[in-house]
Amino acid sequence: MTIGGIDLVVLIASLMVASTPILLAAIGELIAEKSGVLNLGVEGMMIMGAICGFVAAVHSGSPVVGFFGGALGGTAMALLFAFLTQILLSNQVATGLALTLFGLGLSALIGQGYNGVRPPQTDNLNFGPLTQIPVLGPILFQHDWVVYLSLALVAGTWAVLRYSRVGLILRAVGENHDAAHALGYRVRTVRTLALMFGGACAGMGGAYISLVRVPQWSDGMTAGAGWIALAIVVFASWRPWRVLLGAYIFGGVTVLQLRLQAAGIAIPVQILSMAPYLITILVLVIMSARRGRAAIGAPASLGRIFHASS
Amino acid sequence: MKRRTFLANSAVAGTALATGLAGRAMAASDPLKVGFIYVGVPGDGGWTYQHNLAKQAVEKHYGDKVKTSVIENVPEGADAERALTQLALAGNKLIFATSFGFMDPTINVAKKFPKVNFEMCTGYKSAPNVSNYSGRFYEGRAVCGAIAGQMTKSNKIGYIASFPIPEVIRGINAAYINAKRVNPDAEIKVVWVYTWFDPAKEADAAQALINEGVDVLMQHTDSTAAMAVAKKAGIVAFGQDSDMSAFAPTPRISALIDNWTPYYIKRVGDMMNGSWKAENVWYGLKEGMVQVGEITDAVPAKVKAHALDLEAKIKAGTYHTFEGPLNKQDGSVWLKKGEVADDGALAGLNFYVEGIQGKIPS
Structure with missing residues (x-):
């Protein structure tokens, strides 16, 4: 299947890999935001995940340990954010921005001496004969385990939010923290846990960049992926399957335009590069034109500070 | 007082x-x-x-x-x-x-x-x-281009470019002209990534080029990401800005160094x-602000000798990449035989020379 010199199968397979970091980060941020906390520090958590995962993988020789290290690094950053915003009640926007700056600096410090080091390779899962199926084989059965984990997380998040009591509590806290508090739910605990989940996901996303996609460490290597993840959550109007769609569109357009160029097809590069952002703006305009904030699907308590006395 | x-x-x-x-x-x-x-x-x-x-x-x-x-x-x-x-x-x-x-x-x-x-x-x-x-930089790029032209077996050289500014376009032209002079079948495939530093995107661009059959990679972006991808794919590449010697002897076979x-x-x-x-x-090379990194043993001795000779000639001023006859991409005459582009023309260079496929985004 070749269209305009681009092999569609290779394109889809590579966009799945390219989108995995932002997908992981975005699904984590979705949970955090569903609990009513706006954490703008995704970029900082990702880059910390990238370096912590890299260090863990290099020293243990195992990429799996690396991803755990990355998740831990991201979680540690998220806990810092939770402490500042949930206990000390600091402003979430400012704290999130600070978290990003802090993460970029700290990761560069930890990363001293890791430039040019090669991490252990993450192998693709072996599905045996399934990989030989034409078209579906390369798309579905020739990836590493993190790609499948990211897809499982999307499905899991959707199921938990929709069908489980845990999901209901999380949404209640995010929609109206005073009511949830009055019902006896521990708003701060729920939010801290949600933030930790977000941090772990962002950290794994970062580790995916430093262990699989690039694979090496350089300072600031996430290069804005965290911000794209934040945009995708809004684009998806806080729905898990739309996060998947959004992440694949963002990742897909990036990969597509590079491949179109490599294939020698004359396309205006700038237009394709800005396409995902244009789509996000369009989606926001269309949705907000309908019925205001509720229609966008934003949790009603998003970004509002909770204190039991108020 | x-x-x-x-x-x-x-x-x-x-x-x-x-x-x-x-x-x-x-x-x-x-x-x-x-x-x-x-x-x-x-x-x-x-x-x-x-x-x-x-x-x-x-x-x-x-x-x-x-x-x-x-x-x-x-x-x-x-x-x-x-x-x-x-x-x-x-x-x-x-x-x-x-x-x-x-x-x-x-x-x-x-x-x-x-x-x-x-x-x-x-x-x-x-x-x-x-x-x-x-x-x-184009002087160093000329030497790298000559090596690339002789190292490629698929006759496809990949080039990861950052922004369409004269400095980058000069590098692409210099690499292509010199690759072509040693290997008339050489082609260059250019991908514009619109960033100086984004390792993931640079790696994606390298991968896209490799899937298109490129077996020698050059880059005009800042990170070593493309190098890591080249290593995985088993092809060769050139260090950019710094020596990138951590990737020697392959994939890094030489480098263009800013000093x-x-x-x-x-x-x-x-x-x-x-x-x-x-x-x-x-x-340039003569004053040492641009240097060609050590050529590793992955390069055949003959190719290496040719590259060193080219470097010496550029230093001595007896060889100039942008010396005619050279045509613009559209086939119109840019430099007549023996004519050398002056610094003003080079500083504002905004077109490909004849033979390079694709358009410079504007």
Whole structure:
């Protein structure tokens, strides 16, 4: 299947890999935001995940340990954010921005001496004969385990939010923290846990960049992926399957335009590069034109500070 | 009466102090403050890394006679003005702006601080207190292109390009012309990534090129990401900006190195002895601002000898990449036989030469 010199199968397979970091980060941020906390520090958590995962993988020789290290690094950053915003009640926007700056600096410090080091390779899962199926084989059965984990997380998040009591509590806290508090739910605990989940996901996303996609460490290597993840959550109007769609569109357009160029097809590069952002703006305009904030699907308590006395 | 004399004396002393600061008299006791703004971080292993090496060399060379300060990760564009102003207000007398996109901000800030001198890397706009300096990277790129042309088996050379500015276009042309002169079948595939530093995107671009059959990779971006992908794919590539020797002997078979150290030491010295004045400097292989990294054993001896010979000829001035006959991409004549492009034409180069496929985005 070749269209305009681009092999569609290779394109889809590579966009799945390219989108995995932002997908992981975005699904984590979705949970955090569903609990009513706006954490703008995704970029900082990702880059910390990238370096912590890299260090863990290099020293243990195992990429799996690396991803755990990355998740831990991201979680540690998220806990810092939770402490500042949930206990000390600091402003979430400012704290999130600070978290990003802090993460970029700290990761560069930890990363001293890791430039040019090669991490252990993450192998693709072996599905045996399934990989030989034409078209579906390369798309579905020739990836590493993190790609499948990211897809499982999307499905899991959707199921938990929709069908489980845990999901209901999380949404209640995010929609109206005073009511949830009055019902006896521990708003701060729920939010801290949600933030930790977000941090772990962002950290794994970062580790995916430093262990699989690039694979090496350089300072600031996430290069804005965290911000794209934040945009995708809004684009998806806080729905898990739309996060998947959004992440694949963002990742897909990036990969597509590079491949179109490599294939020698004359396309205006700038237009394709800005396409995902244009789509996000369009989606926001269309949705907000309908019925205001509720229609966008934003949790009603998003970004509002909770204190039991108020 | 006494008080008035005191005031007058101190005024004289003040003037003397002010004059002294400019001259060499005070240099020994009062360190010269030198500022730098970087577009990335020293850990990029490429462009900013090299500037940082030169900064460290300045510190080592002058010891406590200089005091340097750095602002990293400065975005190109309006925000650079804030960073430059901050450095100027902090008392830095010489400020190095180390990326093309800092040019207009530098010119603006230079107007506001006429007593501060600026060094603008790869820029072209002049002011009484702004020097422009850059390397003739295309000379090094010519040598790499010649190696690439002989190393490719698929006859497809991949090129990861950052932004469509003359410096980058010059590099693509130089690589292509020299590859073509040794291998008439050589093609070049260019991918524009619109960033200097985004390892993931650079890696994606490298992968896209490799899937298109490219087996030699060149890059004009700052990170070593493409190198890592090349290693995985088992093809060869060239270091960019810094030696990237961690990837030798393969995939890195040679490198195009920016060496700012001699220039930075000289310009700081000029500040100290008061001889600094605005200049436009464009140094190449001969002056050592551009260097070709060690050619590894992965390259056949014959190819290596040819490359070293080419380098020597460029240094001696007997070979010039942009010497006619050369046509523009559309087939119209650019340079007649024996005609060499002058620096003005090279500085504003905005078209591909004949034979390169694809369009330069505009």
